[in-house]
Amino acid sequence: MPDEFSFINKIKPAKLKQSSCIIGIGDDAAVYRANSNKDQVVCVDTMCEEVHFSRKTMTPFDIGWKAVAVNISDIAAMGGKPLYYLVAIAVPNSWKEEELLNVYEGMAAIADKYNIDLIGGDTVSTKGSLVIAVTVIGELPTGKALLRSSAMPGDIVFTTGTLGNSAAGLEILLHQEENTYKSFEKELIVFHQRPVPQVEAGLILSSLNERVSLNDISDGLASECNEIAEASNVSIEIDEHALPISNALKNYSLDDQLNWVYYGGEEYQLVGTTSKQHYLQIEEKMKQANIQVTKIGTVKEKGEFPVMIRKDGRSLELKKLGYNHFREGEK
């Protein structure tokens, strides 16, 4: 990277979409006017080369897209509307300016889709690998945040979309030559490289004025259900036969499918719980918006295990495996 100041000029958006922004890139800090009828919702996620992404499986454009998508997904999982994002990057000299500009093109592509503005960031050099930390700011009507602690016994457990696709896509990227990809394999790869956060579904859920617990599926269904169960002090029972699986994923053995659904992650679909009565209303609204939603289980009084799977008339513990950055194989 020749010069950070000329780089910042190149990535600075020509125009901002949100009218509440007073000053974006170009001063010491950004200023936007918060709406007094809204709660502000904010999150940050950091992605490190060779831990969260690799140039072997993702283009620079994909890396930028995904870094912003995963943060938008956290806002969606609170029922919020994303408005702004900031990007801090630590750049090693193995990355050329042109490649970094491609990262920012990927960010801008998903930002355009959700009408959000880049309003700031930070640029430093590093002797390590590329690090990208994205902060997203959003808002939601006062008091309407959808918390993972809101589940109650008797609730229905539901999820949006289909599950397991992203992990299957990564598996293909890691183990197959590009010129051998069949069309269903290409479909699965897109789930991994360009995840689509469920903002509209989250907004529908927060607009209905009812109790909903909600998480986005970043670490696999098992881990997310565990988080809801623990935060809400309940147990969750997943009906294995009800899990929504894409036609593309059905090309694999049932064991592979389930392994990816439970432990795969990087899905960015939503999983949540709500009362039986309210679920009917949710189903209706999601149908109108053309969003797939599936009932996948029920919430029970807290029992021996936080999460159980029901299959063939039996109940088994669903362990909380998944990726943990500091303890491999544990979560």
Ligand code: ADP
């Ligand atoms: P300061 O010294 O005041 O921190 P900087 O030179 O770091 O200023 O940044 C100048 C402007 O460019 C600020 O508005 C900052 O938010 C923005 N900026 C810097 N780096 C990035 C980046 N990587 N992505 C987006 N905006 C950036």
Ligand code: MG
């Ligand atoms: Mg700075």
